[in-house]
Amino acid sequence: MASPNFDFLSCKPYNPPSWASHLSPIPSHVFSLGHLPTPIHRWNLPNLPQGTQLWLKRDDLSGMQLSGNKVRKLEFLMADAVAKGADCIITIGGIQSNHCRATAVAAKYLQLDCYLILRTSKLIVDQDPGLTGNLLVERLVGAHVDLVSKEEYAKIGSVTLTNLLKEKLQKEGRRPYVIPVGGSDSLGTWGYIEAIREIELQLQSGTDNLVFDDIVVACGSGGTIAGLSLGSSLSSLKAKVHAFSVCDDPDYFYDFVQGLLDGLHADVSTRDIIDIQNAKGLGYAMNTIEELKFVKEVAAATGVVLDPVYSGKAAYAMLKDMADNPAKWEGRKVLFIHTGGLLGLFDKVDQMTSLVGNWRKMDIDESVLRKDGVGKMF
Structure with missing residues (x-):
């Protein structure tokens, strides 16, 4: 029997990773709110460039009511x-x-x-x-x-x-x-600085000497990519962070994230550590039928349900970039951060109804008789 998690909802003094100890200000305390660490596993999406390995960081599994990045x-x-x-x-x-x-x-x-x-x-x-x-x-x-x-x-x-x-x-x-x-402010940025430490420890405890070349994530407010890119550049990971913006343009996010990093006295330029591409499509929280069809196809092929606002758009744009620029991704090991958002799909049911028609009334011949005690309803 698993032991109870007495750390959950507790508040403890915070000790930053050694490679982030020069940042300022450093948070004094942190609450345990997520179910961490979240797992990392292979994500066998079809049509990847030659030799490209895609892995998935499941931050959608950090909880249910309190889930995601x-x-x-x-x-x-x-x-x-x-x-x-x-x-x-x-x-x-x-x-x-x-x-x-x-x-x-x-x-x-x-x-x-x-x-x-x-x-x-x-x-x-x-x-x-x-x-x-x-x-x-x-x-x-x-x-x-x-x-x-x-x-x-x-x-x-x-x-x-x-x-x-x-x-x-x-x-x-x-x-x-x-x-x-x-x-997304400088304090919130620490959430994904800490996530980089978590990824470091997961890789160190693995047995296959896995090293990621790239980290891919959706960008909606800026704090997540600020922490990921800064943490990756300072830590042993040194993976290039690719962000796909689902609202505002890349220039806006380069400037906004720069403000967050300056607030931590990081002394680094966002354009040196992040590649931001536009993936907003029709606009924030608005989807084309192609994007929703992609979410459905990924779920049917891999069992991973993406949200339509963030990770769905980012993964859709990532695969399009891989198809358009295969040499950029060939032979690389890529970690995609699934930032959650499952509940947002419920707002898209009208658009998705035509995409998920896999149902029917069960065909039962009239000659089939019920056996007593089996399937009995009370």
Whole structure:
């Protein structure tokens, strides 16, 4: 029988990897929120370039309610919130934000209230947002939901919107702690610096002397690629990080991530350690039928379910780049980071219905008789 995990939900002093000890500021504490380490295994996608090996880091398995890459950032952000005496958390994102769902669950684990500002269409901003996907979990755990239109979000910005709610709560006597979009600030960056240490240890404990040449990940808010690229460049991994942006353009992310790294006094240029390509397609959280068909085909071929917003778009763009530029990838060992987001698929069921028609009514001949006691319903 497995022993109980008494570390889960505990807060402990944080000791950084030796190769990151020069960064500043270093977090003082970290909460144990994820089920870590997450596994790494071969991912046998078809049509890879000659000699290319593809591996998968399963950060989608870091939990269920509290799953995906956001958990790693929240381990540091929630520790900071508790240390500063917060009694509630504020964060912001899209209507199906994985980060907002993870934050709502983490807050409730730690007995904090959670206030979410969610971006949606102006046509339905005055209506009940429903219980689809991430919204179901957020509302079940009691998060307070404020809706804003995409137009209001673009005009006012996430920082001002969260500050408005912060000021309102402070006037009511609350002690709010604001977490930015995606948990992407310099503190949250430590989540994936720590993930690089985890990958290092997994490789060292292996028996096949595996070395990764490349790390591939979706880029939506910047904190994940900041930690991965910085950690990889400082550690023994030295793998090139390739990020596929699912919203804003690559130039935006090069600049944004540079700000995160400068906030840690890393003294490194993002353009030297990250290759960012555009994979947003129709726009954030919007999918072509080809992208959704790809998600379905990958699941049917390998059993790995990608989300439509992040990892699905990134993997789709990665394979397209491999097809267009095979020499760039031939013979390389590639680690793809699956950042979770399964619940986002529930928002795409109408688009995907035509892609998954594998069902039928069971054909049972009228002459077949039931045997007593077998299949009996009570």
